[in-house]
Amino acid sequence: MNVQSSYSRSDYGARLVSPQEQVLYDHWIGCVNSEPPNVLIERFNTLFVDGTGYSDRQVVSSLDKILLDSHADMYFHHILNRCCHILINRWQKNREYQPAIAELVTLFEYSPSHAVREVSRARSVRRLREIVSQFRKTEQYLMLKRLVQVMERESEPILRSRQPLGTLIGRYPYLYEHCLLSEESPKEQKTHIRRMRHQAQKKVELDLSQYVNYRVRRSRLKREGLLEEQGRWLRPSNNPTLLSDRELVDSLQQFSGKDSQGRTYNDLALRFRSQCCEAVTFKSFKDNFYEYLVSGVDPAYGRQHFNDALYQNLKDIYPENDSQRLNDFLLVRTCSNLFNFLVVDPAGSHSHFVFIDLINNLGATLTTGLLLRILLLCRKVKPYLERRLSTLFNHYELAKQDSVGWLVKILETLNLALSLTFGHLDISHTLA
Numbered sequence: 001m002n003v004q005s006s007y008s009r010s011d012y013g014a015r016l017v018s019p020q021e022q023v024l025y026d027h028w029i030g031c032v033n034s035e036p037p038n039v040l041i042e043r044f045n046t047l048f049v050d051g052t053g054y055s056d057r058q059v060v061s062s063l064d065k066i067l068l069d070s071h072a073d074m075y076f077h078h079i080l081n082r083c084c085h086i087l088i089n090r091w092q093k094n095r096e097y098q099p100a101i102a103e104l105v106t107l108f109e110y111s112p113s114h115a116v117r118e119v120s121r122a123r124s125v126r127r128l129r130e131i132v133s134q135f136r137k138t139e140q141y142l143m144l145k146r147l148v149q150v151m152e153r154e155s156e157p158i159l160r161s162r163q164p165l166g167t168l169i170g171r172y173p174y175l176y177e178h179c180l181l182s183e184e185s186p187k188e189q190k191t192h193i194r195r196m197r198h199q200a201q202k203k204v205e206l207d208l209s210q211y212v213n214y215r216v217r218r219s220r221l222k223r224e225g226l227l228e229e230q231g232r233w234l235r236p237s238n239n240p241t242l243l244s245d246r247e248l249v250d251s252l253q254q255f256s257g258k259d260s261q262g263r264t265y266n267d268l269a270l271r272f273r274s275q276c277c278e279a280v281t282f283k284s285f286k287d288n289f290y291e292y293l294v295s296g297v298d299p300a301y302g303r304q305h306f307n308d309a310l311y312q313n314l315k316d317i318y319p320e321n322d323s324q325r326l327n328d329f330l331l332v333r334t335c336s337n338l339f340n341f342l343v344v345d346p347a348g349s350h351s352h353f354v355f356i357d358l359i360n361n362l363g364a365t366l367t368t369g370l371l372l373r374i375l376l377l378c379r380k381v382k383p384y385l386e387r388r389l390s391t392l393f394n395h396y397e398l399a400k401q402d403s404v405g406w407l408v409k410i411l412e413t414l415n416l417a418l419s420l421t422f423g424h425l426d427i428s429h430t431l432a
Contacts, residue, residue, distance in 0.1 A: 020062035021079055027059050028086045037100030040087055044104060048080065048132055050112045051125040064124045067131075076131045078184065081140040085189045088147070092192065102148045108136050143180050146397075150180070150196065165404055166397035171242075172411055173200040174418055177383075178390035204415060205425040207240035212252065241412045251365050251413050255372070255420045265369065265421070268292075269376035277377075282330050283322035286314045289334070292377075296370050301361045309354070313341045335374050335381040339388050342371065346391040355392075359406045364413040372417050382422070389414065 031040055047054045054060050066072055091097035112129055135141050150170040169179060176197040181190055214237035241248050258264050276288035290311050294302055317337050344352040358367045375382055396404045419425050
């Protein structure tokens, strides 16, 4: 029987599921609704890692039929991933069960603990063990490991500087969909991750709000000479970021406050859009866009090489359309191409020299401000920026945090800017 005949290899999310595969999914759904995590983990280990000695013969028979397919090694990792998420999605909702998620993911790091005890199944078990060992090298398994890091965000950041960058994934909700999902992720997994992103974003905003309110109240009491008398009634709130207090305050003022002419980043974007994006040719727009962007760059730095490189990059974007009127497609593509130039091209060589140079010379706050100018002009490209940042995070996730301090600083600063600009956090009244 060719089980694979019911699959569409081009689109996992839309492919048909074979009856044998459905047996596996229904089995785990039934088990997770009635059994505790320790029993389920033992079941998972017996069925998928050891591959021998599982008590449910219908499940074993269905698994063996799948393994008979000569193409099983091309899609079985999807089956494993979905079975994992059937359990994870349920455990995620119960804080008591959440530690079991790490145990489940870690199962695949171990070698089978038993020899093959069923001679009649020896060939199937050997094939299963070979395919499962390959699962550890897949994108799906890497995403499961990142999910564990997200779940462990609450742990104290002791000696974080010597920990891999990947342990910080839980701090950055804007990375979740690109670091924890792929186009092939099943629907329930996507729903789960997006729910986690929403919850994590709410926590970021709450932590920042509490910190700002604490500092403002403490500063007011100190100014009024009442700190010693009433300060003990304040509920302390620590800096929730990995930035210094000074860096945090500067960033909050930058993205919540106004410039010397009383304008916010959003004001600048609205003004540019109304004055320079209406009824203009594409070439004229690119020229105006250049001026809009470099106005946020230190002239001394820009004159060295950055301004010329930026102008050339804009000039090279769809030059054949220069005489056309600006439209939504050209606006989106221009902004997306700019992120390739300023941050990293995820489809190219992954070179990000310009990004590092910007951060080293302008600092994380002004570099973030440059990206924010683009986002506020065309909000549709926010996922494009998130994808590029995820590309960098994935590239460096095994590096020690103190060796990529520039990346940690920009990720933290972007967390602030995106929360203040696109979230529900409003601290402008406290900084006034």
